[in-house]
Amino acid sequence: MSEVETILIVEDEQQIREAVAMALECEGFQVCQAGTASHATVQAAARKHQLVILDLGLPDRDGVEFIRDYRAWSSTPILILSARSEERSKVEALDAGADDYLTKPFGIAELLARVRALLRRRQFNTSEPQATLQFGDYSIDCVNRVVTRCGEAIHLSQIEYRLLAFLAANPGRVLTHRHLLAQVWGGQAVENPQYLRVYVGHLRQKIEDNPAQPRHILTEIGVGYRFQP
Amino acid sequence: MRKPISPLPTIGYLWSVLGTVTGSLLLSPLRNLVELSNIALLYVLSIVVVAVTYGRGPAVLGALLSSLCYAYFFVPPHFSLAITEAQNLLAAVIMLIVALLVSHLASHLKQHADYAHQKSVESTNLYELSQALAGAMTPASVITLASQFFAESLQARQVRVFLPNEFDTATDPINPALLAQCIERRQLLSRPLGSGSFYAVMPLTAASGVQGVLGLELEAYALSSAEAVETIETVASVVAVAMERSFFAAKARETEIKHAAESLRSSILSALSHDLRTPLTALVGMAETVALGKAPAERQKSMLEAIRNQALSISQQMTNLLDMAKLSAGKFELNTDWQPIEEVIGASLQQVKSHWPERDIRVALEPNLPPLNIDAVLIERVLWNLIENAIKYSPDASPIDIAVKRSEGHNDIDVCDRGPGIDPDRQEQLFELFQRGKAESGVPGVGLGLSIAKTIVEAHGGKISVSNRDAGGCCFRIQLPVGNPPVFLEANDPS
Numbered sequence: 001m002s003e004v005e006t007i008l009i010v011e012d013e014q015q016i017r018e019a020v021a022m023a024l025e026c027e028g029f030q031v032c033q034a035g036t037a038s039h040a041t042v043q044a045a046a047r048k049h050q051l052v053i054l055d056l057g058l059p060d061r062d063g064v065e066f067i068r069d070y071r072a073w074s075s076t077p078i079l080i081l082s083a084r085s086e087e088r089s090k091v092e093a094l095d096a097g098a099d100d101y102l103t104k105p106f107g108i109a110e111l112l113a114r115v116r117a118l119l120r121r122r123q124f125n126t127s128e129p130q131a132t133l134q135f136g137d138y139s140i141d142c143v144n145r146v147v148t149r150c151g152e153a154i155h156l157s158q159i160e161y162r163l164l165a166f167l168a169a170n171p172g173r174v175l176t177h178r179h180l181l182a183q184v185w186g187g188q189a190v191e192n193p194q195y196l197r198v199y200v201g202h203l204r205q206k207i208e209d210n211p212a213q214p215r216h217i218l219t220e221i222g223v224g225y226r227f228q229p
Numbered sequence: 230m231r232k233p234i235s236p237l238p239t240i241g242y243l244w245s246v247l248g249t250v251t252g253s254l255l256l257s258p259l260r261n262l263v264e265l266s267n268i269a270l271l272y273v274l275s276i277v278v279v280a281v282t283y284g285r286g287p288a289v290l291g292a293l294l295s296s297l298c299y300a301y302f303f304v305p306p307h308f309s310l311a312i313t314e315a316q317n318l319l320a321a322v323i324m325l326i327v328a329l330l331v332s333h334l335a336s337h338l339k340q341h342a343d344y345a346h347q348k349s350v351e352s353t354n355l356y357e358l359s360q361a362l363a364g365a366m367t368p369a370s371v372i373t374l375a376s377q378f379f380a381e382s383l384q385a386r387q388v389r390v391f392l393p394n395e396f397d398t399a400t401d402p403i404n405p406a407l408l409a410q411c412i413e414r415r416q417l418l419s420r421p422l423g424s425g426s427f428y429a430v431m432p433l434t435a436a437s438g439v440q441g442v443l444g445l446e447l448e449a450y451a452l453s454s455a456e457a458v459e460t461i462e463t464v465a466s467v468v469a470v471a472m473e474r475s476f477f478a479a480k481a482r483e484t485e486i487k488h489a490a491e492s493l494r495s496s497i498l499s500a501l502s503h504d505l506r507t508p509l510t511a512l513v514g515m516a517e518t519v520a521l522g523k524a525p526a527e528r529q530k531s532m533l534e535a536i537r538n539q540a541l542s543i544s545q546q547m548t549n550l551l552d553m554a555k556l557s558a559g560k561f562e563l564n565t566d567w568q569p570i571e572e573v574i575g576a577s578l579q580q581v582k583s584h585w586p587e588r589d590i591r592v593a594l595e596p597n598l599p600p601l602n603i604d605a606v607l608i609e610r611v612l613w614n615l616i617e618n619a620i621k622y623s624p625d626a627s628p629i630d631i632a633v634k635r636s637e638g639h640n641d642i643d644v645c646d647r648g649p650g651i652d653p654d655r656q657e658q659l660f661e662l663f664q665r666g667k668a669e670s671g672v673p674g675v676g677l678g679l680s681i682a683k684t685i686v687e688a689h690g691g692k693i694s695v696s697n698r699d700a701g702g703c704c705f706r707i708q709l710p711v712g713n714p715p716v717f718l719e720a721n722d723p724s
Contacts, residue, residue: 087564087606105544194567194600194715201569212571212578212592219576222564222606 005119006030006047010040010066011055011081016104020053023108024115037061044070051118054098055081056089064092071097077118081106087222094176094223101174101223117172133168135216135229138207140165149207159184160203163196167217167227176224200225241283245291248275253298260303265317268303269324272296276328280335288332296325351460354382355467362471368392371475375443375468383461385445386426390433390472392441402428408442417458417465425449431461433469440472505543512539549677552610553662556684563607563688567600567714570633570640576605577612578631585620589628595635600714607685608709611693614678615644615705623648623702638711639691645704650697659695682707 007029011017014035021031032049034040037058044052052070056063067078080101082090090101099121100114133140137150145161147154156164162184167175177193189195200219204211218226252275256268272295280288300310304317312318358378365371376388391399396408402422411418411430419429427447433440443465451457515532518524524532571594578590619629627647634641651659660683662676679693682705686693691709698704 105541197568197572197600201572212575212594214575218579219572221573221576221609 004028004030005050006032007051007053007115008032008034008040008043008049009053010034010037010058011053012036012057012059013055016055016081019108020111023112027112027115029115037063037066040066041069044074049076050122051115052076052078053081053115054078056093057083062089064089064096067093067096067098077122079114079118091176091178091223094174095178099173121172133165135168135171135227140168147207154206156203156206159199160206163199164203164207167225168229171227171229174220174224174226178224180224241279241287242290244283245279245287246294248279249291249294249298253302257302257307260307265303266320269299269320272299272324273327273331277331277335280332281339284339285332285336288336289329292325292328292332295328296321299324354378355464358464359467359471362467365471365475366478368472368475368479371468371471375464375471378464379445383445383447383451385447385451387428388443388445390441390443390468393439396442402446403430403444411442412439417452417461419447419452422446427452429461431465433465433472435466435469435473437473440469440476443468505546508539508543512536512543515539546677549681552681553677553684556681557662563604565602565604565689567602568605569600570598570603570642570709573603573605573608574612574631574633574642577609577616580609580613581616581620588620588625590616591628591630593630593632595633598633598635598640599711601640601709602712602714603689603709604685608689611682611685611707612642612644614682615707618678618705619644619646619648622646627702635711636708639708640711642707642709643704644707645698645702647698647700647702650701650703651695653697656695660693 007024009017009020009024009031011020011033012035017033017035021033024031032043032047034043037060040052040054054063054066058066063080070076070078077100078098080090080093080098081104082093082101083104090103094101099118102111102114131141131143133142138147138154139149140147142165145165147156147161147164163180166180166183177196178190181190181192181196184199185195200217201211204214204217207216208214216228218228220226249272252271256263256271260268276288276291276295279291297310300312300321301308304312304314304321306313312321358374361374362371365374372390375390379385379388387402391403391408397405399405399408402420407418407420407430412432415432415434417429417431419427422428425448427449429445429447429452431443431445433443451461515536519529519532519536522529574592574594578592581588581590616629616631623629623646630643630645632641632643632645634643660679662680683693686707686709689709691707693705693707695703695705
């Protein structure tokens with residue numbers, strides 16, 4: 001990393017904004033702050049940021065709308081901060097193009113971990129797509145569509161394979177039910193999350209040591225799944 | 230209730246004419262075999278029958294016609310209206326008079342009988358209405374019952390009750406002025422609507438004043454007599470009393486709810502003052518000590534750690550309070566979906582592990598559990614509350630056991646600890662708001678977690694209970710109904 005990474009914080013509560021800014025500055029990031037969506041738009045247009053941290057409950061505009069507009073011209077990762085009561089808008093925001101979320105109250109350690117993961121992924125995304133994905137003892141050969149564990153092939157159905165390959169290609173990222181359904185099954189399946197749950201169950205049986213306490217395919221209750229390599 | 234004008238009289242006249250004429254024609258060949266006086270009696274008999282069946286008009290017509298037929302067919306000279314003998318003329322006249330008298334008496338009796346019958350039907354209806362009204366608990370249900378009654382018994386349309394707060398805004402087919410007039414005069418007022426019907430308004434007056442105004446559209450016959458109006462007034466007074474009672478009942482319920490809310494508020498206040506202010510005081514104290522900067526670095530670090538934990542625990546309790554406020558306001562909606570319970574348990578454990586990474590948590594899941602139709606976010610909340618309780622109230626080194634089993638129509642989820650267990654006398658109350666296993670406990674909390682759990686589980690049609698374990702500790706059990714999971718097709722997935 002040659003340049004200092006700048007992060008835009010959009011949050012109307014000054015106390016939280018400053019606490020987050022302080023924590024990020026201590027970690028060596030450069031921080032821009034905005035208290036409203038309109039101010040954030042001005043800031044976003046003025047200079048390039050490597051990450052946006054966005055509170056969904058802004059006074060002047062719906063956070064989800066802000067994300068939609070922002071996504072129209074920028075692919076900078078967005079981390080959402082949401083209150084517990086905003087379960088639904090959180091999913092909407094992720095579907096609209098946000099990359100990850102944190103529920104208030106959150107710990108600073110967790111925030112920093114998410115920020116680092118998102119920044120890392122940004123670099124990963126700009127590199128070439130990989131023909132082989134690795135996680136744990138597993139390896140996915142995307143050319144021959146074969147999954148092996150310590151060199152031994154694992155039998156997966158086509159949908160199971162597609163699901164696993166898509167999850168593994170997006171490590172650490174929270175993927176909503178809708179997003180996964182659209183990617184793996186196609187557009188007509190997005191209203192049937194039970195398909196997804198059944199296949200995730202199958203997949204866990206095949207790749208997790210303890211399917212009830214999974215290590216790789218983690219559940220984000222009410223939102224979707226997160227793959228942890 | 231008065232019946233609509235029936236087609237009966239026309240048929241009565243028709244039968245009276247037809248019967249007399251055909252009877253006369255049939256009997257006329259036998260005129261030499263039957264004595265003239267008996268024939269006269271036969272006519273009188275038939276008129277009695279007509280009078281009883283169809284009333285006065287047809288009977289009078291029958292009597293006149295009978296005397297003519299008698300003269301024409303039977304009294305010599307036959308087939309002529311002329312009566313030559315004085316005797317026969319007298320007989321014909323007497324027959325006419327008797328027939329008229331009998332028809333009058335018979336029809337009078339019939340009218341009385343009909344009236345009595347009608348009255349008894351009316352009082353039966355009224356009785357049934359008042360019985361139904363006695364069961365009506367809200368003004369709205371009283372109005373519904375009254376509307377049904379008027380629609381059925383009077384064929385009334387557009388029945389509605391204008392409540393006092395609607396008097397000034399009432400529009401077509403009535404207006405505020407008409408309502409005011411109706412209340413002032415305390416009587417039924419009606420105005421024609423065209424096409425032969427009327428719109429009637431009637432004040433509903435009970436002991437404590439006017440409860441509202443009844444408005445209904447009626448056919449003209451329903452308002453045609455004083456009796457008909459009186460009937461409507463009787464029903465209106467019954468409805469008015471029922472309305473008054475239901476208003477009072479609603480008010481009493483409201484007061485009761487207000488009272489319950491009041492006592493809830495006071496328990497929230499005491500919970501807040503004790504269970505939140507104590508840790509807050511400690512928090513401020515520790516923060517100030519750190520700010521003074523006199524404590525050794527090592528001590529400062531541990532104090533900051535304590536401040537963080539204390540604040541997190543307060544935040545957790547605030548979340549509980551807010552959740553409970555949301556749940557008890559009845560504003561929550563279950564966002565259910567069919568999902569494997571393993572997944573929800575896995576997600577709860579994921580969270581628990583991040584808070585208590587060292588704690589030994591053992592999970593035993595029966596294989597092939599059916600999916601449940603649940604709101605995963607809320608059920609996860611329940612599990613988190615139960616597991617958090619189990620961890621808080623048992624020794625650090627003891628394991629927490631989580632087990633899921635199938636039972637009759639349910640999935641049973643058990644969360645068990647090796648803590649002190651729960652006094653059997655307190656097991657029931659434990660799920661109520663602001664109840665804790667022990668009134669003053671060193672463990673922070675306000676006594677909300679379990680009542681949140683109970684509210685959520687019951688909203689899912691399930692049950693939550695607690696029992697003590699044989700070897701010490703207690704077990705919380707959630708029972709969630711299994712239902713009929715959708716059949717899942719995996720056909721389009723070649724391996």
